[in-house]
Every structure is written in C-alpha cells, then in structure tokens.
Amino acid sequence: xxxxxxxxxxxxxxxxxxVTLSCNQTNNHNNMYWYRQDTGHxxxxxxxxxxxxxxxxxxxxxxxxxxRPSQENFSLILELATPSQTxxxxxxxxxxxxxxxxxxxxxxxxxxxVL
Amino acid sequence: xxxxxxxPSALSLHEGTGSALRCNFTTTMRAVQWFRKNSRGxxxxxxxxASGTKENGRLKSAFxxxxxxxxxxxxxxxxxxxxxxxxxxxxxxxxxxxxxxSGTQLTVMP
Numbered sequence: 239x240x241x242x243x244x245x246x247x248x249x250x251x252x253x254x255x256x257v258t259l260s261c262n263q264t265n266n267h268n269n270m271y272w273y274r275q276d277t278g279h280x281x282x283x284x285x286x287x288x289x290x291x292x293x294x295x296x297x298x299x300x301x302x303x304x305x306r307p308s309q310e311n312f313s314l315i316l317e318l319a320t321p322s323q324t325x326x327x328x329x330x331x332x333x334x335x336x337x338x339x340x341x342x343x344x345x346x347x348x349x350x351x352v353l
Numbered sequence: 354x355x356x357x358x359x360x361p362s363a364l365s366l367h368e369g370t371g372s373a374l375r376c377n378f379t380t381t382m383r384a385v386q387w388f389r390k391n392s393r394g395x396x397x398x399x400x401x402x403a404s405g406t407k408e409n410g411r412l413k414s415a416f417x418x419x420x421x422x423x424x425x426x427x428x429x430x431x432x433x434x435x436x437x438x439x440x441x442x443x444x445x446x447x448x449x450x451x452x453x454x455s456g457t458q459l460t461v462m463p
Contacts (some may be wrong), residue, residue, distance in 0.1 A: 269449060280357070280439055280453025296450065328396065332449060340449040341386060341401040342441075347394050 241265060242345035244329050250351045257316040259348050261329030269332045270312040271296075271342065272304060274325040281328060287312055319352045326350070356380060357442050359454025366461050371411075371428035374457045376440035378421040384443040385416045385423040386451060389436045396439070399425070430461045 241264045251257045263270065268289050273281035273296075283296030285304035293304040301323060303315040316323055326349050332342040358377045366372055376385070387399040400407050402416040402423070411430075416423040423440055437458050441451035 271450065273451075273453075278455065280359075280441070280455045281451070282453070283450050286450060326394065330451075340384065340443060341398065342449075342451055343398065344388075344396040347396075349394075 242329055242331050242343055244327075244345040244348050246348060247346065248349045250353065251316075251319045252353055253320060255319050255352075257319050257350065257352075259314040259316075259327055259329075259350070261312045261314075261345055262310050263312075263329075263331040263343075264310065265331055265343065266309060267331035267333050267343075268309075269340075269342075270306065271330040271332070272302075272312070272314045273328045273330065274298070275328060275347075276325050284314065284327075319350075321352045324350060324352045356452050357440065357454040359440055359457060361457060362455065363458045364460070366427075366430045366459065368431060368461060368463055369429055371426065371430060373427070374425045374438055374440070374459075376423045376442070376454050378423075378442055381418055381421065381445060382442035382452075383418070383445055385414075386441045386443070387414055387423075387425050388439045388441065389434075390439065390456075391436055399438075427459075430459075432461050432463065435459055435461045 245260045271286040272284045275281045287306040305313045329345040330342040356379045384403040388396045400414040406415040413426045437456045440454045
C-alpha cells in the first residue's frame with residue numbers, strides 16, 4: 239500500500255514569513271507532486287519532480303519553490319507567505335516512467351493559514 | 354478553459370439508491386483517477402483507468418478516452434459513502450500530472 243506522509247498537518251504563519259511544507263514517500267516512486275486545494279475547487283498543481291535533484295513548475299508556481307533532496311523527500315517552500323496562499327496542500331507520489339502505470343497516491347494534506 | 358468538467362456539483366441520495374457522476378474532458382486524456390475525500394480530508398483512491406471499466410463493490414467506473422469522458426456509478430448508497438468525489442485526468446503531456454475536476458459533494462440520507 240502506498241504511503242505518503244506530510245508535515246506539519248496544520249500550520250499558521252504570518253504574512254512575509256517563510257514556510258516549509260515537507261513530504262515523505264516510502265514507495266520508491268520517481269515522481270512527486272505538490273497541489274493545493276481551495277474550497278469549491280479541485281486540486282491544482284504547483285510543482286513536481288521526476289526524481290532527486292529535479293524540480294519542475296506546474297500550473298501555478300508563482301510564490302512557491304520546491305526542493306527534492308532525495309527520492310523520498312519533496313518540500314514546498316513559501317519564501318514570503320501571503321494570505322492568498324491560505325489553502326490545503328497535498329503531496330502525491332507516482333511511478334510515471336515510460337509507459338508505466340502512473341497512479342498517484344496522496345498524503346493527508348496540510349492546512350496552511352497565513353494571517 | 355477548464356479541461357475537466359465534473360457534474361453534478363452536488364448530489365443527494367437516499368440509502369439504497371444509486372446514481373452516476375460524470376467527467377467530460379476537452380481533450381484526449383491518457384488515464385483517469387477517481388478519489389473520495391473523506392471526513393478527515395484525506396484523498397482515498399477509488400479507481401485508476403487507462404481504458405474500459407472497473408468495478409469494486411458498489412462502485413463502477415468507466416473511461417472512454419476517444420469520447421472524452423469518464424463516469425463513476427454508485428449503487429446501493431450507504432451513509433458512509435458521503436463525501437466529496439473528484440475525478441482527475443492524466444494530462445497527455447509527459448509530466449503525468451493530474452488535472453482535477455471541481456468535485457461532487459455527495460450526501461447520502463437515511
């Protein structure tokens with residue numbers, strides 16, 4: 239069974255502060271993703287990674303950076319948090335190599351509030 | 354515009370009845386996933402389909418990439434089926450990113 243964990247689960251930050259959200263997966267999947275979900279909407283892709291050392295921009299990357307220091311870990315960094323970044327953030331992992339099955343498995347989410 | 358259109362946005366069912374959710378795609382997608390968001394906010398994987406149909410208990414899903422749609426059928430609905438259901442299509446580009454529908458809020462009533 240896929241296992242993706244996120245920390246922290248809840249975070250309150252101040253405007254202008256730095257926030258780091260962490261994700262760990264034990265599936266040895268190549269690809270990892272960061273999405274955000276806002277009330278009444280589906281998830282939207284922020285950044286993703288094909289493997290250690292790789293980060294790519296998704297559909298809404300502005301205001302976010304990502305870091306993939308190892309196969310297992312993928313972080314999302316908000317250098318200068320703003321209230322518009324208040325949301326629930328989901329991390330996911332998936333195989334996604336060649337023609338392989340690319341099912342994604344999600345972590346439990348991090349609820350971020352920027353005051 | 355939106356690449357994944359999910360309907361209905363909200364649905365109420367009585368226990369024991371059934372219905373279908375649908376996602377239409379504006380372009381050819383490689384695969385589709387269906388999720389249920391539970392009361393704790395976690396996304397539970399229901400189905401992954403690259404083609405055809407799959408069934409799991411009271412749930413059945415179909416995906417037709419050529420006709421650009423996917424469906425999720427729920428039969429004999431139970432109270433614990435309540436939650437928000439999302440479809441997510443796998444983009445045709447190389448990143449395997451998922452493009453999500455806006456969700457269906459399902460309420461099952463006694």
